[in-house]
Amino acid sequence: MAELFAGLMSGTSLDGVDGVLAEFSASGFPRVVSHAYRAFPEALREELLALNTSGADELHRSALASNALAALYIEVVAELLANANVDARAVRAIGSHGQTVRHRPGLGYTWQINNPSLLAERSGIAVVADFRTRDVAAGGQGAPLVAAFHRALFGQAGETRAVLNLGGISNLTALLADGHTTGFDCGPANVLMDLWCLRHTGQRFDADGAWAAQGTVQRGLLDLLLQEPYFAEPPPKSTGRDLFNVTWLESRLRAHGPCHPVDVQATLCELTAVTCTDAVKAHASDASELLVCGGGALNLHLMGRLAHHLPGMAVRPSDARGLPAQHVEAAAFAWLAYRHAHSLPGNLSAVTGASGPRVLGAWYPA
Numbered sequence: 001m002a003e004l005f006a007g008l009m010s011g012t013s014l015d016g017v018d019g020v021l022a023e024f025s026a027s028g029f030p031r032v033v034s035h036a037y038r039a040f041p042e043a044l045r046e047e048l049l050a051l052n053t054s055g056a057d058e059l060h061r062s063a064l065a066s067n068a069l070a071a072l073y074i075e076v077v078a079e080l081l082a083n084a085n086v087d088a089r090a091v092r093a094i095g096s097h098g099q100t101v102r103h104r105p106g107l108g109y110t111w112q113i114n115n116p117s118l119l120a121e122r123s124g125i126a127v128v129a130d131f132r133t134r135d136v137a138a139g140g141q142g143a144p145l146v147a148a149f150h151r152a153l154f155g156q157a158g159e160t161r162a163v164l165n166l167g168g169i170s171n172l173t174a175l176l177a178d179g180h181t182t183g184f185d186c187g188p189a190n191v192l193m194d195l196w197c198l199r200h201t202g203q204r205f206d207a208d209g210a211w212a213a214q215g216t217v218q219r220g221l222l223d224l225l226l227q228e229p230y231f232a233e234p235p236p237k238s239t240g241r242d243l244f245n246v247t248w249l250e251s252r253l254r255a256h257g258p259c260h261p262v263d264v265q266a267t268l269c270e271l272t273a274v275t276c277t278d279a280v281k282a283h284a285s286d287a288s289e290l291l292v293c294g295g296g297a298l299n300l301h302l303m304g305r306l307a308h309h310l311p312g313m314a315v316r317p318s319d320a321r322g323l324p325a326q327h328v329e330a331a332a333f334a335w336l337a338y339r340h341a342h343s344l345p346g347n348l349s350a351v352t353g354a355s356g357p358r359v360l361g362a363w364y365p366a
């Protein structure tokens with residue numbers, strides 16, 4: 001019998017919350033029935049950003065921020081149900097990722113603030129949350145978790161496929177023809193471009209990459225940025241704002257010397273293009289297409305640069321394979337909730353480096 005699950009995702013970009021309501025057939029294949037999005041109110045966005053670095057009274061502030069986050073999640077769930085004309089009782093569970101404020105798997109932890117109890121209480125729907133920590137407990141990175149969903153959705157026996165998620169951070173999933181899957185975080189996707197764009201244009205992101213397209217890539221700066229040791233590390237690996245943040249960028253800009261802001265933007269966009277396409281060339285060079293998802297798929301300039309570096313590979317948004325780019329990550333968390341509800345593993349240990357497959361998350365009853 002088909003079952004409904006919702007997925008809620010708010011990622012490192014700190015843009016807002018994407019929600020998806022999806023129907024899962026007995027085979028576990030999802031069909032998205034509705035999508036909803038809420039941008040973060042400015043004050044919440046600033047507080048979530050602030051909580052990414054150490055500061056005063058963090059426990060108290062995290063608790064309040066997780067309540068505010070839950071309030072927004074509840075609005076998204078209400079809209080998902082209204083859009084699909086579905087009653088809360090018809091939904092088996094919500095997969096709620098929460099907001100990552102620290103990601104330090106090397107130190108044995110990853111931290112998503114969330115209030116699944118409040119979400120369950122107010123929505124009347126069971127919640128599955130805290131997906132990443134079990135993978136970390138099993139020695140894994142706890143990320144990227146979307147790789148398993150990419151495989152379930154886009155994998156095709158006998159054919160190599162590549163899926164690139166461009167959120168705040170970029171991650172590649174290489175679905176190899178022999179059934180093997182590789183995946184890891186490539187580096188920053190939108191996180192640095194967004195902060196630079198906000199600082200110099202007042203806009204939260206560079207719509208269509210139009211501003212970056214006006215600049216000239218500064219080769220010296222790009223080389224400096226590419227010296228970051230993370231890029232050369234072998235997988236399994238994952239990263240976040242803990243590394244790629246304003247301090248990281250400013251120290252490189254200081255070392256480089258003066259540069260026009262628009263040229264910095266062009267260079268940051270090129271950094272994303274180069275690090276992602278290097279990953280594709282290293283792990284999925286025989287793929288005929290690169291499916292792109294996440295908000296970065298809307299950055300036309302970036303999409304053009306990806307295509308430039310991958311001649312012979314069709315670079316296209318995941319919409320081409322039936323799932324719109326902005327639905328993929330939220331749908332992945334609906335899928336992870338489905339997996340939990342059926343006591344099925346949600347991680348791919350070959351990707352995260354965990355010692356084996358694990359059922360991810362904890363169940364908060366309706």
Ligand SMILES: Nc1ncnc2c1ncn2[C@@H]1O[C@H](COP(=O)(O)OP(=O)(O)O)[C@@H](O)[C@H]1O
Nearest residue numbers: 011012013167168190205207208294295298299
């Ligand atoms: N029209 C657009 N043009 C360029 N970039 C966009 C556009 N729409 C969204 N984005 C980028 O996508 C980001 C959000 O992507 P998302 O997949 O939600 O990331 P995350 O999972 O980190 O929240 C925004 O912060 C912005 O940088």
Ligand SMILES: [Mg+2]
Nearest residue numbers: 011013015016
């Ligand atoms: Mg987002």
